[in-house]
Amino acid sequence: MANEKKPNNFKISPWLIYVVVIIGFIALNYFGGSGFQDTTKISSAKFNEYLNKGQIEKVIIYNKTEGEAYLTKEALKDKANAKVAKDMMGGVNKGPHYSFDIGNDESFQNKIEKAAQEGKIKDYDFKAKSNWGELLMTLLPFVIIIGLWLLIMRRMSGGAGGGGGQIFNIGKSRAKLFDEKTEVKTTFKDVAGLEGAKEEIQEIVEFLKTPEKYTILGGKIPKGALLVGPPGTGKTLLAKAVAGEAKVPFFSLSGSDFVEMFVGVGASRVRDLFKQAKDKAPSIIFIDEIDAVGRARGKNNMSGGNDERENTLNQLLTEMDGFGTNTHVIVIAATNRADVLDKALMRAGRFDRQIYVDLPDIRERKEIFEVHLAPLKKVEGLDTEFLAKQTPGFSGADIANVCNEAALIAARNNKTAVDKQDFLDAVDRIVGGLEKKNKIVTTEEKHAIAVHEAGHATVSWMLEHAAPLIKVTIVPRGQSLGAAWYLPEERLIVRTEQMLDEMCATMGGRAAEKVVFGKISTGALSDLEKVTRQARAMVTIYGLNDELGNITYYDSTGQSEYSFSKPYSEETALVIDKEISKLIENEYQRAIKILEDNKEKLEQLAAILIEKEVIFKDDLEAIFGSRPFNLPPEETELV
Numbered sequence: 001m002a003n004e005k006k007p008n009n010f011k012i013s014p015w016l017i018y019v020v021v022i023i024g025f026i027a028l029n030y031f032g033g034s035g036f037q038d039t040t041k042i043s044s045a046k047f048n049e050y051l052n053k054g055q056i057e058k059v060i061i062y063n064k065t066e067g068e069a070y071l072t073k074e075a076l077k078d079k080a081n082a083k084v085a086k087d088m089m090g091g092v093n094k095g096p097h098y099s100f101d102i103g104n105d106e107s108f109q110n111k112i113e114k115a116a117q118e119g120k121i122k123d124y125d126f127k128a129k130s131n132w133g134e135l136l137m138t139l140l141p142f143v144i145i146i147g148l149w150l151l152i153m154r155r156m157s158g159g160a161g162g163g164g165g166q167i168f169n170i171g172k173s174r175a176k177l178f179d180e181k182t183e184v185k186t187t188f189k190d191v192a193g194l195e196g197a198k199e200e201i202q203e204i205v206e207f208l209k210t211p212e213k214y215t216i217l218g219g220k221i222p223k224g225a226l227l228v229g230p231p232g233t234g235k236t237l238l239a240k241a242v243a244g245e246a247k248v249p250f251f252s253l254s255g256s257d258f259v260e261m262f263v264g265v266g267a268s269r270v271r272d273l274f275k276q277a278k279d280k281a282p283s284i285i286f287i288d289e290i291d292a293v294g295r296a297r298g299k300n301n302m303s304g305g306n307d308e309r310e311n312t313l314n315q316l317l318t319e320m321d322g323f324g325t326n327t328h329v330i331v332i333a334a335t336n337r338a339d340v341l342d343k344a345l346m347r348a349g350r351f352d353r354q355i356y357v358d359l360p361d362i363r364e365r366k367e368i369f370e371v372h373l374a375p376l377k378k379v380e381g382l383d384t385e386f387l388a389k390q391t392p393g394f395s396g397a398d399i400a401n402v403c404n405e406a407a408l409i410a411a412r413n414n415k416t417a418v419d420k421q422d423f424l425d426a427v428d429r430i431v432g433g434l435e436k437k438n439k440i441v442t443t444e445e446k447h448a449i450a451v452h453e454a455g456h457a458t459v460s461w462m463l464e465h466a467a468p469l470i471k472v473t474i475v476p477r478g479q480s481l482g483a484a485w486y487l488p489e490e491r492l493i494v495r496t497e498q499m500l501d502e503m504c505a506t507m508g509g510r511a512a513e514k515v516v517f518g519k520i521s522t523g524a525l526s527d528l529e530k531v532t533r534q535a536r537a538m539v540t541i542y543g544l545n546d547e548l549g550n551i552t553y554y555d556s557t558g559q560s561e562y563s564f565s566k567p568y569s570e571e572t573a574l575v576i577d578k579e580i581s582k583l584i585e586n587e588y589q590r591a592i593k594i595l596e597d598n599k600e601k602l603e604q605l606a607a608i609l610i611e612k613e614v615i616f617k618d619d620l621e622a623i624f625g626s627r628p629f630n631l632p633p634e635e636t637e638l639v
Contacts, residue, residue, distance in 0.1 A: 040084055042069075042098045050075070050098075051115055058095075058123040059112060061102065068096035177276075178243045178250040186240040192371045193364030193396070194234055197355045200225065201238055204330055204353075205246045208282040211328070222352035223320055224331035226290075228338040229357030232397030235334035238357070239286045242332065249280040255292030258312045266293065266312030274319040274329065282328035290333040296342045313342060320350045339556065359395055361490065362388050368396050372403040378418045387423055390470075392490055402426045428485070432477035441476070446610060448513065449474045452523055453482040454606040455512020456505060458598055459591050460486065461620055461627060465501035473614045481523060496544050499534060504587040504594075506531045511591035515599060516606075535583040536576075545579050548572075598624070 047069060050056050055075035061067045076085045076093070084097040102108045115121045188198055207214060207221045214221065227235040243250040251273065258266040277283045293312045320331060333351065335341065345351065360368060365388040373384065391399060405426035410418040441449070453472045460466040467486035474482040491498070510524040538544040541554040553567045566573065595602055601623050608623075609615050 040098055042100050044100055044103060047098065047100045048111075051111075051120060054120045055081075056115075056121050059121060059125075060096070061108075061112075061124070061126045064102065064126070066099060066101050067108075069098040069100065070095035071097045176252050178252060186237065186244045188241045188245055190371060191234060191237055191241050192367035193360045194238065194357060195364075197227070197234075197238060197357050198241075200353055200355050201242055201332075202245075204284075204332070205242060208246060208248045208284065208328070208330065211282070221328065222330065223349060224333065224351040225353040225355055226338070226346070226351040227332065227334040227355050227357055229336060230359060230395060231336050232395035233357045233359060234396045235336075235357050236288055237396070239288070239332055239334060242284060242286070246284055249277070249283040251277055251283065251285045253287060255287055255289045255294065258293050259309070266308055267315035270312060270315040270319055277329045283330075285329065285331045287331065287333045289335060290345075291335045291337040291340055294333075294335070294341045294345050296340060313345070317342075317344055317350065320345075359393060360399075362392075365391055365394065365399060368399045369403070372400050376403060376407055376418050377416075379420075382418075382420060386420070389487065390424065390427055392488055398430065401430060405429055428477070431485070432480065432483045434477065436476040441481070445481075446474065447606070448517070448521060448523065449482045450606040450609040451512050451516045451602070452509040453484055454602055454609055455508040455510075455515075455591070455595060456484045457508075457605060457615075457620060458602050458624075459508030459511070459594050460484075460505040461624055462594050462598070463501040463505055465495075465498040466505040467502070469617055469620060471614060471616045472609060474609055475613050480526065496538070499538060499544070500583075500587060503531050503534050503584070504591050506534075507584070507588045507591045508595070511588060511595050512602060515592060515595045516603065531584055531587070532580065535580045538583065539576055539579050545583075547575060547579050 047056075047067075050069065050071070053075075055071055055078075056069050057072040057075075058070040059067055060070075071081060071084070075081055076097075081097070084093055087093040112121065112124050116124060188202060191198060204222065204225055211221055227238060229235055239252070243252065253273070258269050273285065277285050293309055293316065295309065295313075297307075297310050297313065331351070338346075338354075346354070366384050369384045369387050373382070387402075391402065394402070402423060403426075406418050406422040409425050409429070410422045413422075415422070453474055457469055457472045460469055467488040470485040470487055472482075472484045477483055506527050507524075509527055510520055513520050513524075539548060541552055543550045543552050555567070568576070605615070605620070605623055608619060612619075
């Protein structure tokens, strides 16, 4: 609107206020007292001498105890008064020039009156002098110290925001309250997928709306629900939907809001939070990233018994299910580090329900795409099922990022609507990084990169369990000089031959360099890192090695992080290293054998890659023909 007022973003710094106050005190002292003039103390006898000579123009007597003398212009020209003729700024000193103490005020008054009658003095006056300037200057250091202390305490307690912003409210909860007065637009309709998690969360909302439906059968309302899952899967979004759907007060805060440098503040904030929630019961408390305060006690060997975080956790445990139980207060928490949480926090009666929010499958990804595509201006007939197939392993946050990137790419290319290619480019941008077409690559390096990437494509095409290839490029992206895109099959379990085929395809790049050039380069660093990690997992975690047998050294509790000893002997460590090396070397030799058998086709593929910079599945079919075995379907229907 034309008459809409612009928000006033002008803010005054506290330091500016302190500077102004200090300057004000100094100015008050100077201008309220003797100003910038140089007033020299003289004796009463010296004053009488100036008075008798007629060099005094005016006298002001304060409180009948002290006086100030103003010299005449002629007297200021005298060398004896040269010190008081100029003020501090170098100008003419307008006075007072001398100050002196009065002995007997009655005799002094008679003396002044007689001098005035004789014409030795032009003017005199009696005034009451105020000591406010001196008093304020005395208090100034204390005012500055108190002001600085308040500023420091305010900064330490987290600034001016929220109830805990001031030093006297530091023990108050920082939870943000959402109730019927606060409009929260997120609902369960905005949460795509996550059917099981939504069902459990919706039931908790129903508990608070109609508790008699459940309690009439003798059931008790659960105390809490813990949302666990990888980052970006929608845990906080579920909590926002609860805040939008529940017609009860909803307190939202982060686990780090309890953490403070002052001892006892965290426990105090927990008490205040549950007190507020109990006063507004029935209510819901949502604690995001609860692992900030809920980490298992005693894991950190360096912390003492009076650790502040442990005190906060103890208070949280007591409030959730202690002696004085809070009824009709449900706690919802979210974390992606459930393995480090304290066991007392995870027991039934505190977090009764642990809801695992997993990465979405292909059906759920399609639903998430439909939610995020709604506000976009897209072409008609956009296949969301195709987009879901192109994004295996993507979380809800990743899909939202894909949609946003696609819109930005379409706008960059001056399109009127977002089309299928924009989404494919957005996936490439997120997975591989930004294209660097201006990166300087020599002809020899370009040939080596093309052979490397063609090696990956060739080996993966020839192996049954390797992921199907989508495209290969030698355009640098992010930190990589080339990349190959695959569409991995979404498996719930992985067999040994599947992992070995993936390792062989990963080693195909280095093997191709060996076959074509007879030497290898440093370009396979990320491949070696990936294949070493896979081999180590096969040997030490999944028990897929015949030499070591059915044994694992994986600790799901996370306690091994704090152990000073390895869970196996030195002899076993040698066997592990030997088996990892044997696995990788076998797959490397297997990749070399495949590439030697198809060397001409490999070099033909590399030549096309150098010419086009990007090749697709159709180019491989033209060179190699159809894959020599039947692939499993890309999508398996869950029964």
